[in-house]
Amino acid sequence: MRTKSSKQNKINVVTLGCSKNIYDSEVLMGQLKASGKDVVHEDEEEDGNIVVINTCGFIGKAKEESINTILHFANKKEAGLVDKVFVTGCLSERYKPDLEKEIENVDAYFGTHDLPNLLKVLEADYKHELLGERLTTTPKHYAYLKIAEGCDRPCSFCAIPLMRGKHVSQPIEKLVQEATHLAKEGIKELILIAQDLTYYGLDIYKKRALAELLEALVKVDGIEWIRLHYAFPTGFPLDVLEVMKREVKVCNYIDIPLQHINTEILKSMRRGTTYEKTNALLASFREIIPEMAIRTTLIVGYPGETEEIFEELKAWVKEMRFDRMGAFAYSHEENTHAATLVDDVPEEVKEARVAEIMEIQSQISWELNQEKIGKTYRCLFDRKEGNYFYGRTEFDSPDVDNDVIVDARTHYIQLGQFVEVKIIDAGDFDLIGVPVSANDVQNEV
Numbered sequence: 001m002r003t004k005s006s007k008q009n010k011i012n013v014v015t016l017g018c019s020k021n022i023y024d025s026e027v028l029m030g031q032l033k034a035s036g037k038d039v040v041h042e043d044e045e046e047d048g049n050i051v052v053i054n055t056c057g058f059i060g061k062a063k064e065e066s067i068n069t070i071l072h073f074a075n076k077k078e079a080g081l082v083d084k085v086f087v088t089g090c091l092s093e094r095y096k097p098d099l100e101k102e103i104e105n106v107d108a109y110f111g112t113h114d115l116p117n118l119l120k121v122l123e124a125d126y127k128h129e130l131l132g133e134r135l136t137t138t139p140k141h142y143a144y145l146k147i148a149e150g151c152d153r154p155c156s157f158c159a160i161p162l163m164r165g166k167h168v169s170q171p172i173e174k175l176v177q178e179a180t181h182l183a184k185e186g187i188k189e190l191i192l193i194a195q196d197l198t199y200y201g202l203d204i205y206k207k208r209a210l211a212e213l214l215e216a217l218v219k220v221d222g223i224e225w226i227r228l229h230y231a232f233p234t235g236f237p238l239d240v241l242e243v244m245k246r247e248v249k250v251c252n253y254i255d256i257p258l259q260h261i262n263t264e265i266l267k268s269m270r271r272g273t274t275y276e277k278t279n280a281l282l283a284s285f286r287e288i289i290p291e292m293a294i295r296t297t298l299i300v301g302y303p304g305e306t307e308e309i310f311e312e313l314k315a316w317v318k319e320m321r322f323d324r325m326g327a328f329a330y331s332h333e334e335n336t337h338a339a340t341l342v343d344d345v346p347e348e349v350k351e352a353r354v355a356e357i358m359e360i361q362s363q364i365s366w367e368l369n370q371e372k373i374g375k376t377y378r379c380l381f382d383r384k385e386g387n388y389f390y391g392r393t394e395f396d397s398p399d400v401d402n403d404v405i406v407d408a409r410t411h412y413i414q415l416g417q418f419v420e421v422k423i424i425d426a427g428d429f430d431l432i433g434v435p436v437s438a439n440d441v442q443n444e445v
Helices: 017-032 060-078 090-102 115-121 160-164 170-182 210-215 239-246 263-269 275-288 307-320 348-372 438-444
Strands: 008-017 036-040 052-057 084-089 140-147 189-192 225-228 250-255 295-299 324-329 374-385 388-392 405-408 416-425 430-435
Touching: 017 052, 017 084, 017 115, 017 140, 017 189, 036 052, 060 084, 060 090, 084 090, 084 324, 090 160, 115 295, 140 170, 170 210, 210 239, 210 263, 239 250, 239 275, 239 295, 263 275, 275 295, 295 307, 295 348, 324 348, 348 416, 374 405, 405 416
Parallel strands: 008 036, 008 052, 052 084, 140 189, 189 225, 225 250, 250 295, 295 324, 405 430
Antiparallel strands: 374 388, 374 416, 388 405, 416 430
């Protein structure tokens, strides 16, 4: 068997799943770099002779992707193209015994809380002093800031607590220190993430403290946008909206996965809310901050979702006109409460419902985007692809929301900079614009 053991070790970190996993990989890479290791993230050439796969175990498709990735690199090891393969993350946390039995050509499996042990086998030391000094993999002007780990919610369909454990908030002082370090590295936008932002602080401060955290983060020099992801609707602290309204740095944007609207389905999902309470919360959002962009996520095909209930969900989506929305087909997850229910919606019906509800959202998005034509927005530009620059308004998060597209053949934009852009055309999920000068913006006002 051919190996590369004669070469200097190069560690290729491969990340699957959500932004929380991206953050964890960045922390791992920062620790490795601090120990003098040659480390890369998702090397396109796959020439690292040591591979660390940070897996996702959330739903069926994500688990399948993780398993296929493990098999890919295990086969490369078998062929002598890599020396060692290590697996970490949610899938490994949840299914370690099964994985060890089924995919033996992996050197070791680690869980979500095994960073010191993983570093040890990679011959690196865990350095407690590296607070916030991670190796970011996002564009140089934005970064994720994980404010808590784990989740205490009892949602019937979710296996996150099995993989990530109980909710643990990070102290405000520590997060401010991390944000300050990121700002010095050129980060302009912080995207706050957790399994549940709204629970932040209950464990260490005995009260919901997300608003206080925001008040502290807006004081960090260099940070210009702060964005909120993954806010649980039940018990949402409305003082957060007051901070959002008052502080220009806090984007008028929220990602709040609502999952469904039928009261009986919500009860079965153990979401702790109802049709009436959900609508009242959304009404509060729009009353306090009318311009707020609301992103949500829905699960369709949950056990017991009849055609009548699905029609109720569709009617509600049409009524609410969410700025951004995603939908997923329900996936039976072992050892969750919902796994005890009969998975009575056929897969083809689930997928058809996903397509149908996303078609409704596509039309809503198109209509909302048409209203933006002729208006000017402050945009942050992330990348250039081919002949076009791609940026975002404060109402758009990276990778999941609208892009603002500017023709690079006639305009130049420095990536990572804020630019005033006038929208001249729009599609379902994209805005077309041209940069305008400060004088033009002043004249419009």
